[in-house]
Amino acid sequence: MNSGVGFPTLGLVAWLCCLSLGSVQGGKVLVMPVDGSHWLSMKLLVKELIKRGHEVVVLVPESSLLIQGSDSYKTQIYKVPYTKAELDGSFDELREGAFLKPPEFADALINVERLVNFTKIQITDPFLPCGSMLSHMFSIPAVYFLRGLPCELDIKANQCPSPPSYVPRFFSGFTDSMTFPQRVGNFGMYILEMYACKMIYGHFDDLVNKYFGDNLTYKGLLSHGAVWLLRYDFAFEWPRPLMPNMVLIGGINCAKKAPLPADLEEFVNGSGDDGFIVFTLGSMLSTMPEEKAKQFFDAFRQIPQRVVWRYTGVVPKDVPKNVKILKWLPQNDLLAHPKAKVFITHGGTHGIYEGICNAVPMLMFPLFGDQRDNVHRMVVRGVAEQLTIYDVESENIVTALKKLINDKSYKERIMDLSERHLDRHVQPLELSVFWTEFVMRHKGASHLRVAAHDLNWFQYHSLDVIGFLVLILVTVLWVSLKCCLFCTRKCCRIGTAKRKSE
């Protein structure tokens, strides 16, 4: 699963063993990453762990998009039953789908369908639940590194409360403050989610059953996660309950900054007071149909800003002079440049956090999965404008860009958001390393695991207790009633008998 799919996913860091308490120098770490841009941020943690003296082994699939061998860590390549070409083909299908307009009402369903189609190739591997299964098989504590799982499976597996009355469901398009009809909709989605989950995770459950017997589900496996490193915070997400083993590391990807290459520095510096625009659609999507690209070229022709665009598609002859096309660009370094005015992005969380860190207003084109929700969060906060990629036209692009640049309130609000996000006593990378080592030092840190894991759904909500108390109440009422009736009859009979004898 990867960021091109825009779908929240799971990465696993699991401990093979750990040495003495107090010092975890020489701890052994097995890393089971998930492909795509999600690996890019997990790699930061892996590199930091190596720097601190841990022995790290990364499991790399034979056919992979972004995970590769490295000199800085050991890798172990494992076979997969699909070729690189098949993997790329699967992504291409997703990419192409992103530019077709789906019927409005079917958005959510199509998202789920694409997801299920996409996970099939991984399931055959099996790709996603592999880390959790390894951790269970070898009884080694697992540290999860993720943005979130579909159906909030991560939240559910970790027994974290998530009341549908103020926590908007994925794909709902609601905020944390809902009207009554919205709450009805959100609750409906909460119920539907239970069934969607079964569909999405059915394959994984089968696989888990196959290896560990019928009593375990994928959710059950995940519930043993020692610590959850979550790539968000409350600058991005709406506030909601947390558990003691949930650590927020949103923005882990935007700490490192490097100077720009000389030619790029010259190009963006030459933009004068008008500044420049950074345009990418994520690490997985660098091309688009020619007709679409034309709309963007036409739009950029009409604005005074310069544009740095990551684009590998067909380049027309008359590319405007203010546009620089690159096959790859240093996104975070560009956004950190003081002349950066707008960030055109698809709304993956990595990109969004780079926008927030550097306080650059965004023009957003959500493509797949969670991106629509991500974008919604930014638009509601007044730091972004949103357009749809399948019916975009040059006029809309120009209008949106002018609005973002000329209306200073976008910049002010994103500066506020940025300040809130950056105001922390420990940097996200440092925090991830600390909690990873914490799990090693405390042999799985089971003291952070809530006892709710030992209860079933019925017990958790005290429904058995309530049932029992109601039963007692009904019994007491019934017995009292029977006693009263019995006494009344007795009295009546005695009365009747007395009257008869008189």
Place this chain on the structure above:
Amino acid sequence: MNSGVGFPTLGLVAWLCCLSLGSVQGGKVLVMPVDGSHWLSMKLLVKELIKRGHEVVVLVPESSLLIQGSDSYKTQIYKVPYTKAELDGSFDELREGAFLKPPEFADALINVERLVNFTKIQITDPFLPCGSMLSHMFSIPAVYFLRGLPCELDIKANQCPSPPSYVPRFFSGFTDSMTFPQRVGNFGMYILEMYACKMIYGHFDDLVNKYFGDNLTYKGLLSHGAVWLLRYDFAFEWPRPLMPNMVLIGGINCAKKAPLPADLEEFVNGSGDDGFIVFTLGSMLSTMPEEKAKQFFDAFRQIPQRVVWRYTGVVPKDVPKNVKILKWLPQNDLLAHPKAKVFITHGGTHGIYEGICNAVPMLMFPLFGDQRDNVHRMVVRGVAEQLTIYDVESENIVTALKKLINDKSYKERIMDLSERHLDRHVQPLELSVFWTEFVMRHKGASHLRVAAHDLNWFQYHSLDVIGFLVLILVTVLWVSLKCCLFCTRKCCRIGTAKRKSE
């Protein structure tokens, strides 16, 4: 309210104003402390804030037990309708009560009754809700500094989930892992709590109504707390849900260590391999009935360890040579000494955290309020033994002390607990300052406030939504049924008419 009462209580730090974002040098802080030992740990935060350049004003009641003027911060003395003698008298009553054995079943009720009696003197002031009221009156963000409020009012006011299926209620004596009968008991207490709360906080609600109108309750006032600095962590408490604005600062009181005075150092060093015992019953309780004290003297006569005892009561002529009696003792510094073997304590959270920080097994005599629950947490973790003060005899004391010293598992377990507690990336004092300044920098940090605050109980649990959906379902079923009946009748009539015409 204070630690002598052992009752969890509230302290308020509220901001009068804050200056530029990014820098909070020169922030103005109004401090409304609560009397007793709780002030001792809040004072650490106050002093640190002053050190960092904030202007702090502490409101000090005219008659107070521990809050006094200081050269290091400004104070503002306010009148109270009770004298120091009356305040002391109120405490004496509580102290004496602690040594009388209550009937077992009435423990919880007596705790509540003592509490209500004790708060009366504060209510007249009004003492406890004063900070929240000031913060509301002047619209300044409030930072709360506390261990917890009775009936979990802090948790409830902050909309933090606390499922009775695995979060044991105060005074229940249960752990987070409960049998079915225990869960029934816990649920019963959860329901009773709702009524107990009304009794305990009724006075406060009246007062809040008097000043701010009928629409506001004390809980409503508290719900605006920007950040909650909570004096516990999961080395002490069982893991449970948290909210984004809850910051755990357990152990804030045991960071500072000083060398022992020369005579004390000589005494404890002279204890040889046997080591020594530290004995105090908290900052508010330094004496006990002579008969009780005799049991302790007799016990100490029979053990090889030396004893340092904070005791201001009647000293008998034949004090054993291994016992050193002091009117005050540097508790944390003594516990930090490598020869400290056992800590005899009443189980206030300050003392417990000093025991945990320094990894010293404890012999515990719970006296009032939350102490029974605190002690229970330590006994269940296998790092302490518990005795009751009202029927204690020298033999039990000796047996318990020998067990704690000779059975090495107590020491091993408290060392584990201590390691878990001390393993943190930011020290609790630093954390408190950071979050306090965070509230200043972000003008109340309302982005951490959950939207659940805008919902009533019914809406929060989606009961209106469920009711609505059930109504729709019933209506649809009813209409369908009616249609069927109507059609059936129509068909029958046509059939009958046909047959007749035939």
